[in-house]
Amino acid sequence: MNPYIRYVGERLILLLATIFISMTVVFFVPRMVPGEPMNAIFANMAAVGGSMNAQEMIVEYRVRFGLDRPVWVQYVSFWRELAQGNLGISISNFPSEVSGMLLSALPWTIGLLTVTTVVSWVAGSVIGAVIGWRGRKAGWARLMVPVALVLYTTPYYILALILVFVFAFHWPIFPLSGAYSVGMRPGLNTAFIVDVLRHAVLPALSILLVSLGWWFLSMRSLIISLKGEDYILNAEAMGIKERRILWGYAFRNALLPQTTGLAISLGHIVGGALITEVIFAYPGIGYRIYNAIKSLDYPLIQGGVLLIIISVALANFLIDAAYPLIDPRIRFEGSGGS
Amino acid sequence: MVRSRGILLVSLLLLVTMAVTSACAAAVPAGPSAAELERAQTLNIAVSRPFADPTLFNIYAPGFDRSRTGLGAMVHEYLFYLNMETGEFVPWLAEGYEYNDDYTEITVTLRDGVTWSDGEAFNADDIVFTYEMLRNNPALTWANEANKAVATVEKIDDLTVKFMLTEPNPRQHLVRETFPAVGVWSGITIQPEHIWRGVEDPVTFKNDPPIGTGPYRLEAATESAFSYVRRDDWWGTEVFGVTPAPVRVNFMHVGPETSVALALSANEIDSPAIAILSPGAFMSVKERNPNVKAWTEEAPYAWYDPCPRALLFQMAKPPMDDPLVRKGISSLIDRDQIVALAYEGATVVTDNVWPEYSGLQPYKDAISDIIADSAVTFNPEAAEQYFTEAGYAKDGDGFWAKDGQRLSPLLMTNGDTPEAMKVTQVIVDQLEAGGVAVQFQPLGGAVVDAAILAGEYDLYGPQAFCPGTIYENMELFHGKFFVPLGEPAPWYERNSFRYANPDYDAAVDAMLIALGENADEATLIDIFRQGMEVWYNDLPVAPLNQAPALVPFNYTYWEGWPSAENPWMMPVNWWATMNLLLTGYESTETGEWIPGIHSAGQ
Numbered sequence: 001m002n003p004y005i006r007y008v009g010e011r012l013i014l015l016l017a018t019i020f021i022s023m024t025v026v027f028f029v030p031r032m033v034p035g036e037p038m039n040a041i042f043a044n045m046a047a048v049g050g051s052m053n054a055q056e057m058i059v060e061y062r063v064r065f066g067l068d069r070p071v072w073v074q075y076v077s078f079w080r081e082l083a084q085g086n087l088g089i090s091i092s093n094f095p096s097e098v099s100g101m102l103l104s105a106l107p108w109t110i111g112l113l114t115v116t117t118v119v120s121w122v123a124g125s126v127i128g129a130v131i132g133w134r135g136r137k138a139g140w141a142r143l144m145v146p147v148a149l150v151l152y153t154t155p156y157y158i159l160a161l162i163l164v165f166v167f168a169f170h171w172p173i174f175p176l177s178g179a180y181s182v183g184m185r186p187g188l189n190t191a192f193i194v195d196v197l198r199h200a201v202l203p204a205l206s207i208l209l210v211s212l213g214w215w216f217l218s219m220r221s222l223i224i225s226l227k228g229e230d231y232i233l234n235a236e237a238m239g240i241k242e243r244r245i246l247w248g249y250a251f252r253n254a255l256l257p258q259t260t261g262l263a264i265s266l267g268h269i270v271g272g273a274l275i276t277e278v279i280f281a282y283p284g285i286g287y288r289i290y291n292a293i294k295s296l297d298y299p300l301i302q303g304g305v306l307l308i309i310i311s312v313a314l315a316n317f318l319i320d321a322a323y324p325l326i327d328p329r330i331r332f333e334g335s336g337g338s
Numbered sequence: 339m340v341r342s343r344g345i346l347l348v349s350l351l352l353l354v355t356m357a358v359t360s361a362c363a364a365a366v367p368a369g370p371s372a373a374e375l376e377r378a379q380t381l382n383i384a385v386s387r388p389f390a391d392p393t394l395f396n397i398y399a400p401g402f403d404r405s406r407t408g409l410g411a412m413v414h415e416y417l418f419y420l421n422m423e424t425g426e427f428v429p430w431l432a433e434g435y436e437y438n439d440d441y442t443e444i445t446v447t448l449r450d451g452v453t454w455s456d457g458e459a460f461n462a463d464d465i466v467f468t469y470e471m472l473r474n475n476p477a478l479t480w481a482n483e484a485n486k487a488v489a490t491v492e493k494i495d496d497l498t499v500k501f502m503l504t505e506p507n508p509r510q511h512l513v514r515e516t517f518p519a520v521g522v523w524s525g526i527t528i529q530p531e532h533i534w535r536g537v538e539d540p541v542t543f544k545n546d547p548p549i550g551t552g553p554y555r556l557e558a559a560t561e562s563a564f565s566y567v568r569r570d571d572w573w574g575t576e577v578f579g580v581t582p583a584p585v586r587v588n589f590m591h592v593g594p595e596t597s598v599a600l601a602l603s604a605n606e607i608d609s610p611a612i613a614i615l616s617p618g619a620f621m622s623v624k625e626r627n628p629n630v631k632a633w634t635e636e637a638p639y640a641w642y643d644p645c646p647r648a649l650l651f652q653m654a655k656p657p658m659d660d661p662l663v664r665k666g667i668s669s670l671i672d673r674d675q676i677v678a679l680a681y682e683g684a685t686v687v688t689d690n691v692w693p694e695y696s697g698l699q700p701y702k703d704a705i706s707d708i709i710a711d712s713a714v715t716f717n718p719e720a721a722e723q724y725f726t727e728a729g730y731a732k733d734g735d736g737f738w739a740k741d742g743q744r745l746s747p748l749l750m751t752n753g754d755t756p757e758a759m760k761v762t763q764v765i766v767d768q769l770e771a772g773g774v775a776v777q778f779q780p781l782g783g784a785v786v787d788a789a790i791l792a793g794e795y796d797l798y799g800p801q802a803f804c805p806g807t808i809y810e811n812m813e814l815f816h817g818k819f820f821v822p823l824g825e826p827a828p829w830y831e832r833n834s835f836r837y838a839n840p841d842y843d844a845a846v847d848a849m850l851i852a853l854g855e856n857a858d859e860a861t862l863i864d865i866f867r868q869g870m871e872v873w874y875n876d877l878p879v880a881p882l883n884q885a886p887a888l889v890p891f892n893y894t895y896w897e898g899w900p901s902a903e904n905p906w907m908m909p910v911n912w913w914a915t916m917n918l919l920l921t922g923y924e925s926t927e928t929g930e931w932i933p934g935i936h937s938a939g940q
Contacts, residue, residue: 033785041400042787045479060477064541093401095542096391104392104561161596169600176601177593182382182563183586281593283561287388294754294783 088299098303124215132223152213177281222254267315381584392559395548410524411916413550420521441506467531487516508854563590582920617682640886644806649799654836665713666724668880670772672716680760685886712874747796753780791826837878845869
């Protein structure tokens with residue numbers, strides 16, 4: 001068998017095993033937390049004067065959610081429903097469907113975070129490589145180092161609040177919050193798209209500035225450490241153009257760990273950016289999952305975590321599959337080191 | 339050098355691109371005059387959280403967000419409204435009600451001319467159907483309460499219905515969980531029979547679009563906002579001759595406290611919901627935008643919510659089963675300090691569990707001597723006496739101990755609530771300073787309800803005591819709500835502290851009978867006093883402070899808001915009574931129409 005196909009096949013099996021084991025853990029762990037999940041329903045009712053402990057209601061809701069059955073039956077049923085694409089009904093937001101709640105939030109999270117993650121990765125890596133390579137010769141562009149350090153170490157919410165205060169309040173260039181204006185109907189028209197873009201600028205900028213600092217600093221360090229390698233010195237001795245040594249030799253080698261970092265970041269995207277969602281009142285999946293965990297909303301926790309697990313595992317799988325193409329050494333080791 | 343400039347250019351490329359894009363984007367929105375005009379006709383309410391499911395409009399579904407969406411006030415209406423500020427019981431979809439002699443039936447006369455938003459007439463069939471639906475679907479919110487209190491509802495004619503109660507209750511018309519009249523959040527909400535009759539499962543029904551009789555219809559709902567637009571065909575315009583001023587009303591989530599403060603300063607919102615702005619944030623807004631005003635011009639600024647706060651004692655187990663220990667703990671609590679530190683001065687202390695409403699003052703005045711002799715004020719010397727009398731002595735470290743065991747109560751609180759965390763941290767410090775080795779345990783999420791109801795605390799607080807009327811708050815301490823330790827109590831303030839004293843119960847029962855007999859106030863006060871003599875002697879909870887509702891109003895676009903100077907209505911935008919803030923109502927005392935809010939400058 002082609003060693004690459006075999007290598008990818010092994011990783012695929014690992015992917016499926018990861019998803020299966022993780023979902024099993026996610027199924028059982030919330031059920032071991034003390035507390036009655038149906039309380040979310042009755043707390044909602046009791047807050048407006050309804051019943052908290054009417055036994056017949058508790059029984060009815062436990063039946064509706066299948067919690068009256070043994071745990072293993074629930075477990076089998078969970079996989080059966082999942083196979084049919086059914087994530088169940090949220091307990092704390094009964095009778096809202098989990099899939100609907102997650103899918104309505106997902107595009108905003110993916111849209112905002114994918115763009116900011118990729119842009120900050122590309123920009124951070126490129127600028128980091130150039131400034132790392134140029135060293136002292138980079139002149140006053142080296143100011144990027146302390147700037148990046150400050151950005152990277154600034155607590156995210158502080159930076160976000162500063163942006164809101166400066167660009168939404170003091171100079172009201174951008175809206176304070178939300179993904180689009182209240183009353184505007186979503187649709188593929190210029191007005192709506194422009195409105196969405198305007199609303200996305202501050203949340204995007206806040207994420208971009210913070211994550212760019214990290215990509216910049218890590219790439220710069222990698223390039224600096226690579227500069228002393230023999231093959232770089234050799235290339236310089238051979239009179240190869242500096243630009244080619246940077247991009248063809250140093251940058252390409254430094255790209256591997258950066259790519260791993262990117263893959264992990266992309267995988268985590270569907271976990272949402274909780275603080276962004278809170279400060280900018282931006283719709284997204286992070287707040288959903290946070291609330292689900294707080295209220296022991298089993299189906300919503302399972303649905304949310306399933307998304308995260310699949311995306312993280314998938315991102316890892318893709319990067320595993322791509323490694324041998326970037327670095328042939330991995331393919332050989334993966335196929336038995338022939 | 340050329341290269342370093344190039345590097346800088348690359349490094350700034352993104353930011354420049356973004357700035358250019360932003361500038362272009364910023365230039366695109368509609369003309370300022372049109373936007374300004376629209377804003378001037380719109381009422382924007384800021385809510386505390388995003389909306390979990392903007393496709394769910396079924397007010398009976400457990401997961402429906404009743405207090406933030408505004409649906410209960412904008413789209414739905416009720417037979418009567420209770421204005422707690424003035425004490426008026428305002429007829430709305432109904433014209434009046436009458437009990438039979440033994441208070442087992444209420445006959446309600448409905449208002450002629452009321453229509454649903456789809457044009458169908460609102461009549462007795464809708465009421466009969468709603469109660470049938472609750473009986474057939476016990477999983478609906480309030481179904482359990484309604485079915486316990488109301489046996490059947492009978493149609494006499496199109497505009498007359500008779501409620502047959504399961505037991506005599508002269509207060510039935512005030513119980514929103516079982517009767518369609520509200521003073522606070524939503525309660526039994528009459529639904530259109532012609533829509534709901536065909537619904538297979540009302541528990542999972544989404545009710546999209548929601549049909550109601552209210553002056554607004556839902557125009558759009560997203561995770562960030564529920565938007566309503568005024569109905570030109572609202573029945574009230576013809577029957578009452580009024581039209582609410584705002585053309586649009588938005589209940590919107592703009593972010594955390596800081597964002598709400600900025601939005602209020604920038605006139606983007608007209609009023610936030612309760613518990614969003616702290617006094618400090620409010621003062622900062624007030625400085626930036628003088629059009630933003632609260633209930634009072636000076637401190638404490640807040641209106642008092644009808645639910646005063648108290649610290650619960652778990653009386654079903656030691657050490658809090660001893661009234662002397664309870665009194666000792668209560669005497670160590672410096673309520674003024676709580677108000678100053680936890681509430682930043684935005685409320686006042688309380689020595690009882692009733693709100694500071696003028697109608698309740700005669701009752702409070704009548705027990706002032708009992709309160710004066712009780713243990714509800716800060717008094718460390720008295721605390722020492724109580725603990726000593728209870729058999730405690732201070733150990734080498736200065737902590738109270740008995741039989742070699744320190745007095746070390748478990749103080750639980752709801753860690754999800756900033757107010758609770760601030761208040762309990764002050765209390766923990768005060769109790770420790772007084773020699774009580776408190777174990778502090780904040781809980782959150784789904785865990786806290788179960789623990790509190792099972793009575794797993796020694797102390798819990800701060801707990802709200804609602805709804806704040808004399809009888810209803812007395813009843814919260816009735817032994818009929820007592821359940822053994824470990825079993826879930828009906829609710830936090832509904833005796834999760836497990837108080838049972840037959841002498842007190844007798845006073846509560848006597849109060850209900852007296853209310854049924856329309857006894858005069860002197861008789862009611864006398865019974866109240868009897869109950870309070872027992873209550874203060876037992877001290878089942880330690881009253882702490884009045885509940886501040888710091889709800890500023892922005893006078894830039896809208897005027898006529900209620901205030902301490904003109905307290906015509908409760909300044910509340912999160913209850914089902916909020917529509918009266920917009921429409922106004924006919925005073926039951928003078929017969930005049932008290933107008934709702936109006937555009938600024940008109």
